Amino acid sequence: MPPTRRNPGNAPTGAAGTAVDAKGTTQPPANNTPPVAQRPSAAPAPALDLNSLKERLKDTRAIGLFTKLSLKNQVDDLLSQLRAFHAKKSTSSLADLRQRYDLLLLKVLSLLQDGDPPLATAISQSRDSIWGILSDPQQFAKL
């Protein structure tokens, strides 16, 4: 039986791990391990989408309006302190600001963990990426 030119299931390999090339000829496998790109690996960290997180935080029903506004005030305060730090007009060190950032994030997470666990998880996973943006003067300037 000749090898099939078209594989209905788009399966790249024939029986017993043999590869079928574009001409339809069967090639023996070079080795038994799949190519690196197809090897299953640990899930990569999700790309940070700051705007999406911001919108989800605005829309969540887990936090009331007063609380949201209060959190926004505190986020704005921290952003002002970071702006002053990057402009070298601040007496606070980056370690101090990181501590304030961590504390603020903890407040947000404690408010969200019961009412909106998926958002709490998303924010928690983005913690270092967000700090990466805030602590980098070039990236911070683009915010």
Add this chain to the structure above:
Amino acid sequence: MGRWKSALALTAVVLSYAAVVAADDASMSKDLGATIALQGMPCDKVIASKRNGDSDYNATCKDGNRYHVFVDANGRVVVKKL
């Protein structure tokens, strides 16, 4: 029979309205409690709140503390102990 049905429907409407109002009160109390805590003030649980105006409330906590919670002209949430 029709009157009974009407009375039952009316009772259901009143009860569901009361449930909505109670849920709103509970969520407002929770919101005020979280706001007070965010400002670093002590309040274990808000047990009563009185609306003074738009974004302006007086809150009474279970531990006896009372607070004036409002949004000032700059859009900042202010919590003042009463």
